[in-house]
Amino acid sequence: MTAMPKISRRSFIVGGAAVGGGLALGLRLPFGPEVVRAADGSPEINAWVVIRPDDTVVIRVARSEMGQGTITGLAQLVAEELECNWAKVVTEYPTPGQNVARKRVWGDFSTGGSRGIRTSHDYVRMGGATAREMLVQAAANEWKVPAAECSALNSVITHKASGRTTSYGKVAEAAAKLEPPKDVKLKDPKNWKIAGRPVKRLDTVDRVTGKQVYGFDLKLPGMVNAAIMECPVFGGKVKSFDAAKVAKMNGVKKVVKVGDTAVAVVADTWWHAKVALDALPIAWDEGPNAKVSSASIADILKAGLDAEQAFVGNRDGDAKSAIAGAAKKIEAVYAYPYQNHVCMEPMNATARYTPDKCEVWVPTQDGEGSFAALLAASGLPADKCEVYKINLGGGFGRRGAFQDYVTQAVQIAKEMPGVPVKLLWSREEDMRQGRFHPVMQCKLTGAFDAQNNLTGLHMRLSGQSILASVRPAVVEKDNGRDALSFQGVFETGEHSFGYTIPNLLIDHAMRNPHVPPGFWRGVNINQNAVFIECFMDELAEAAGVDALEFRRQLMAKHPRNLGVLNAVAEKIGWGKPAKGRHLGLAHMKAFNSFVAAAAEVSVEGGNKVKIHRMVAATDCGYAVNPAQIERQIDGSFVYGLSALFMQECTVKGGRIEQENFNTYDSMRIAQMPKVESIIMPTGGTIWGGIGEPTICVAAPAVLNALYRATGKRIRSVPLKNHGFQLV
Amino acid sequence: MIQLTVNGRSQQVDVEPSTPLLWVLREQLGLTGTKYGCGIAQCGSCTVHLDGTAVRSCAMPVSAVVGKQITTIEGLASGKTLHKVQQAWIDNDVPQCGYCQSGMIIAVAALLREKPKPTDADINAGITNICRCGTFQQVREAIHAAAKA
Numbered sequence: 001m002t003a004m005p006k007i008s009r010r011s012f013i014v015g016g017a018a019v020g021g022g023l024a025l026g027l028r029l030p031f032g033p034e035v036v037r038a039a040d041g042s043p044e045i046n047a048w049v050v051i052r053p054d055d056t057v058v059i060r061v062a063r064s065e066m067g068q069g070t071i072t073g074l075a076q077l078v079a080e081e082l083e084c085n086w087a088k089v090v091t092e093y094p095t096p097g098q099n100v101a102r103k104r105v106w107g108d109f110s111t112g113g114s115r116g117i118r119t120s121h122d123y124v125r126m127g128g129a130t131a132r133e134m135l136v137q138a139a140a141n142e143w144k145v146p147a148a149e150c151s152a153l154n155s156v157i158t159h160k161a162s163g164r165t166t167s168y169g170k171v172a173e174a175a176a177k178l179e180p181p182k183d184v185k186l187k188d189p190k191n192w193k194i195a196g197r198p199v200k201r202l203d204t205v206d207r208v209t210g211k212q213v214y215g216f217d218l219k220l221p222g223m224v225n226a227a228i229m230e231c232p233v234f235g236g237k238v239k240s241f242d243a244a245k246v247a248k249m250n251g252v253k254k255v256v257k258v259g260d261t262a263v264a265v266v267a268d269t270w271w272h273a274k275v276a277l278d279a280l281p282i283a284w285d286e287g288p289n290a291k292v293s294s295a296s297i298a299d300i301l302k303a304g305l306d307a308e309q310a311f312v313g314n315r316d317g318d319a320k321s322a323i324a325g326a327a328k329k330i331e332a333v334y335a336y337p338y339q340n341h342v343c344m345e346p347m348n349a350t351a352r353y354t355p356d357k358c359e360v361w362v363p364t365q366d367g368e369g370s371f372a373a374l375l376a377a378s379g380l381p382a383d384k385c386e387v388y389k390i391n392l393g394g395g396f397g398r399r400g401a402f403q404d405y406v407t408q409a410v411q412i413a414k415e416m417p418g419v420p421v422k423l424l425w426s427r428e429e430d431m432r433q434g435r436f437h438p439v440m441q442c443k444l445t446g447a448f449d450a451q452n453n454l455t456g457l458h459m460r461l462s463g464q465s466i467l468a469s470v471r472p473a474v475v476e477k478d479n480g481r482d483a484l485s486f487q488g489v490f491e492t493g494e495h496s497f498g499y500t501i502p503n504l505l506i507d508h509a510m511r512n513p514h515v516p517p518g519f520w521r522g523v524n525i526n527q528n529a530v531f532i533e534c535f536m537d538e539l540a541e542a543a544g545v546d547a548l549e550f551r552r553q554l555m556a557k558h559p560r561n562l563g564v565l566n567a568v569a570e571k572i573g574w575g576k577p578a579k580g581r582h583l584g585l586a587h588m589k590a591f592n593s594f595v596a597a598a599a600e601v602s603v604e605g606g607n608k609v610k611i612h613r614m615v616a617a618t619d620c621g622y623a624v625n626p627a628q629i630e631r632q633i634d635g636s637f638v639y640g641l642s643a644l645f646m647q648e649c650t651v652k653g654g655r656i657e658q659e660n661f662n663t664y665d666s667m668r669i670a671q672m673p674k675v676e677s678i679i680m681p682t683g684g685t686i687w688g689g690i691g692e693p694t695i696c697v698a699a700p701a702v703l704n705a706l707y708r709a710t711g712k713r714i715r716s717v718p719l720k721n722h723g724f725q726l727v
Numbered sequence: 728m729i730q731l732t733v734n735g736r737s738q739q740v741d742v743e744p745s746t747p748l749l750w751v752l753r754e755q756l757g758l759t760g761t762k763y764g765c766g767i768a769q770c771g772s773c774t775v776h777l778d779g780t781a782v783r784s785c786a787m788p789v790s791a792v793v794g795k796q797i798t799t800i801e802g803l804a805s806g807k808t809l810h811k812v813q814q815a816w817i818d819n820d821v822p823q824c825g826y827c828q829s830g831m832i833i834a835v836a837a838l839l840r841e842k843p844k845p846t847d848a849d850i851n852a853g854i855t856n857i858c859r860c861g862t863f864q865q866v867r868e869a870i871h872a873a874a875k876a
Contacts, residue, residue: 067824067860200820207825208813210760210800214826217759225754250743271750344764344772344826344859393762393826394859427765627820631865635823638861661769661857670851672863 035176038092043176045134047094047105048078048127051172055155057084061091062099062106063116064365065203066395067635068691069628070116072201074124076624077117080195081128081187084168085155091202096371097386109367112400112519114591114689117624121687122186129184131175138175139166189622189683198627203391215363215390216348220420223350224253225270226412227277228423230262231284232432233654234514237261239283246276255280258411266412270424289514289654297439297513297651298335304462304509305333305443312507313486314497319447319505322456326447330542332535334444335716336463336527338649338656339437340664341520345393346430347405351413352420353378358385358410363392365400373403377410396639397519401470402435428659435518436649436656438464442531444538447503452543454554456503459532461485465510466517466524482510487524487590488696489532494592494686495525498561499536499554515651521639525590525696530717533586533700537707547704548574548585560682561587564596564617567678571615572598581612584704586697593688594619597637597697599673603709608727609719611641611673611702620688623681630677632690637675640698642667645719645726671726729789733758734802744790749773751789752799760800760829764857771856774830775799781837800829803836812836815873823860831856835870844874 036044042052050058059078065071071091079089099106107120132152139157140147143164150159155168189196206212231237241263243255251272256264263282267273304310323329349362351374358378364370364387371387378385392399409423425433440463447456465482468475475482485508487495497506520526540550548569555562565587577583580602587596600613616633623629646665650657658664699717706724707713714722728739733756740755747766752758752775761784764772768786775784776798803810809817812835822828831854838845838853845853850870858866 067822069823201822203825204817204820204822207822207828208800208816208832209804209809210758210829212825213759214762216763217753219757219759269750269754271746271754342859344770344824344857345762346764392824394824396859424763427763427767631820631823631862634864635861638863639859660767661765662767666770666857666859667861667863668857669854669863669866672861672867675864 035173043172045131045172045175046127046180047102048124049082049131051168053169053172055085055088055167055169057082057089057155057168059089059091060094060106062094062109063120064109064111064367064389064392064395066111066365066392066399068116068632069201069625070111071203072199073117073624073628074120075202076195076199077121077125078128080192081125082132083152083154086194086199088155089202093367093389095386095388096367097382099368100371100382110369110400111365111395112397114691114693118592118687118689125186126184129186130180133181133184134175134178135168135171137178137181138171142166142171142174195624198625201628212391214345214393215350215361216345216422216424218350218361218390218422220350220352223420223422224266224268224416225273226264226266226421226423227270227273228258228262228264228408228425229277229282229429230433231286232656233284233286233290234516235289236287236654237285238263239285241280241282243280246280249276249279252276254415256412256415258408262408264408264412264423266416266421270422274426286654292514292654293652294650298441300511300513301439301441301462304511305441305460307462307509310460310507310509311481312505313483314489314491314504314506316501317456317503319456319458319503322503323445323447323458326455327450328448328542330446330448330539332444332538332713332715334442334531334534336440336530337717338439338515338651339520339643339647340431340434340649340658341394341396341398342431342664342666343392343394343396343398346425346427347398348422348424349405349409350420350422351409352418353410353413354417356384358413359388360406360409361388361390362406363390363399364403365392365395369400370403370406373406374410377407378414396521397523398435401519404433431659431664432656434649434656435516437520437526438466438517438524439513439515440464440527442527444531444535446535446539446542448543454501454539454543457501457505459489459506461508462511464512464517466519468510468512469517480510482508485524486528488528488588496589498558498587498589499551500557501554514654515656522590522692522695525588525693526640526643526699529586529588529696530700530703533588533697534703534715537704538713546575560594560619561589563680563682564594564619567617567680568596568598568615571676571678572600572613574598582705582708584701584706584708586700586704588693588696590693590696591689592621592686593690593693595693595697597694597701599701599705601702601705601709603706606710607723608725609706610727613676614673614698614701615676615678616694616697617678617680618690618694619680619682620690621681621684622687623679626679629679629690633677633694634675636692636694637698638667638672640695641702641726644699644702644717645724648718648721667726729793731789731792731797732795733797734799740789742789745788748775748784748787748789748792748797752784758799758801762826762829764827769857770827771834772827772830774833774856776833776837779837779840781834800833803833810836811876812839812873815869815876819865819869819872821862821865821869823862827856827858831858831866835873839874845870
């Protein structure tokens with residue numbers, strides 16, 4: 001766990017200082033001799049940078065590290081501008097309570113949507129640059145020379161004319177008292193020395209020795225442990241439970257009803273709590289959804305494929321007329337299932353409640369979201385609440401917008417004031433109470449003229465909206481539409497469609513089953529990429545044109561999509577596969593990055609699929625740490641291909657049937673293809689994300705290759721339902 | 728009282744004999760480097776050595792390990808010298824979230840004891856741990872690097 005800074009006095013904030021987005025930088029007004037100090041007494045130069053007397057540079061990172069390397073990447077950006085010695089950089093998390101108290105000086109804590117670096121690079125770099133200027137000024141003041149005659153490199157400040165040098169640690173106290181400069185200029189990325197390089201992660205050593213503390217490793221004096229079960233039928237409630245049956249079991253301290261929907265057992269150890277919970281008789285009021293099944297949900301979605309009413313996400317010309325007047329029409333229906341994030345570390349949170357203070361320790365993608373859940377559940381004002389972020393054993397979207405485990409932990413802790421309660425979900429609870437990848441069907445209809453030119457396309461989505469469930473106000477404001485449903489095929493923005501098609505209609509018949517949907521790494525690009533990129537191959541075949549060439553003809557106005565597509569096609573050897581090998585392609589713009597993948601597969605015995613190579617190309621604008629980008633791409637294939645081959649959450653009796661890895665598998669090392677990454681940033685003013693985009697091109701690239709290998713068009717995920725096995 | 732030998736030290740624990748070794752390590756002995764991922768010996772996050780062999784501790788009752796040498800991630804290094812697998816993990820920047828890596832490293836250390844120069848096929852057969860972040864490509868490179876060290 002990183003150290004927590006402490007605020008030793010009220011800090012003064014200059015709003016909107018010199019940075020974009022109207023964000024305060026936490027720069028202090030010049031009056032008064034007091035300096036904001038970190039917990040160890042070292043001075044803050046500004047909110048982002050603390051410098052210790054031994055020249056250690058503490059860089060504050062507001063975003064959460066969950067394996068994606070954002071702590072290292074953001075620290076690289078600060079350090080680049082700070083001109084500090086990278087070998088002496090450490091990082092720490094500010095707390096959400098501090099952010100509130102300091103008028104959100106650190107900006108957004110939320111770590112999702114592949115936003116960690118791409119939406120904070122400007123103000124964190126400015127934080128580093130401003131601190132550098134103050135340190136240089138402090139040295140210049142001491143030497144009584146103009147700051148312009150001094151330079152900074154590797155945490156050393158030099159006055160060339162006199163040959164004097166000093167270090168950041170020596171001038172930090174003086175620098176912390178200076179007025180922050182305005183109009184500080186950022187470096188041209190062409191001149192980066194620390195950012196843009198494949199430096200090693202800052203947080204590896206503790207992860208190989210067992211020392212790294214994850215949420216459920218936390219130990220507090222006097223702590224007790226809780227195991228929980230919520231009604232497995234979504235929308236159901238607790239009817240009754242027989243606490244007396246387990247009250248005398250080993251270690252049991254208390255049986256607690258949690259809200260209307262869950263029961264928890266609190267015990268000395270978690271194992272005792274779990275054993276007692278398993279033995280606890282609980283009767284559920286399963287509510288109105290007890291008869292819902294995967295089949296009944298599929299029927300509702302199927303009806304939406306031809307429904308009159310649908311929200312439009314992308315329209316050009318008149319697709320319906322083009323289809324009605326087509327010389328040839330191609331139609332296909334695809335489907336994508338519910339899936340669970342399955343973070344390796346199941347959901348957990350630790351809470352300690354007294355009427356004067358409520359604290360939560362939690363692995364979270366959104367410290368401020370956890371803070372809001374804590375406020376609501378505790379009923380205490382913000383100045384009596386605090387959240388301490390702990391490292392996450394995976395996040396993938398489960399630990400951001402959803403803070404149900406925080407709410408539960410606080411509710412249980414309120415029953416035992418003063419006692420720290422650690423709530424850990426079993427894997428089974430984690431599987432049952434997911435916030436699932438939404439379920440979606442899609443009917444695609446393509447129209448050709450007599451010369452086999454594509455003259456129209458209608459892509460009709462029918463299925464679940466995440467925002468309608470999670471951010472209903474956003475949907476309401478958009479007159480009922482969930483624009484996020486169109487990720488990757490939208491008319492504009494960071495998820496815009498990568499083709500120009502005359503007479504295009506992409507619309508969504510919203511159908512919202514009772515299963516709670518969530519932001520699952522990549523979110524709606526996953527199904528949309530399967531739908532559009534597999535159907536592109538179907539259209540190309542119908543037109544009698546090579547799949548790459550067919551795409552190129554529609555991509556003249558999408559040069560960056562084309563750039564990554566061409567890159568993977570060339571590297572995989574498109575058009576000339578080795579004997580017995582088959583190739584497939586896909587591309588998409590997602591989270592402002594342009595990504596493409598090419599797969600090389602072979603199939604034995606009709607169903608054993610071997611993926612020999614995956615080639616990936618990413619144009620993310622700027623590459624802050626190419627080594628970590630490569631790792632995110634590798635990981636994206638593990639996530640995306642596990643989903644393609646193995647993963648489906650089915651619904652029976654209103655609840656999710658799969659409860660552990662024995663029925664919901666995930667890829668192993670033997671199944672891992674060789675991944676070749678092409679990182680090809682082309683700059684510009686907009687930075688692209690890394691953590692999610694590549695996932696979506698994994699499945700369609702493999703499905704398209706699989707068709708070439710088997711002649712079978714597989715139009716629903718996962719492949720295990722079609723008898724295919726990844727070997 | 729149950730007598731155990733963990734990381735070379737003799738320890739007494741007061742638990743029911745059916746308690747899985749994982750929870751004895753974590754909750755009685757404070758060795759939290761060994762992780763819970765599934766509880767049914769599927770994912771490998773809880774892997775420890777029993778007399779040098781990799782086993783999944785979440786489904787192993789503590790009564791079954793009496794008299795055996797138990798080694799956890801905390802006991803893999805020799806004093807301040809990291810095990811060659813741990814060092815290879817650092818050199819190859821393997822972990823992402825890191826949660827599954829204790830079990831992964833323990834499993835690899837056992838594999839290398841049995842097969843000091845494993846082929847890719849040996850790795851595929853011997854390492855079956857789940858990693859949701861998807862570190863497999865770096866894991867494979869680091870295994871080969873450790874084998875050469």
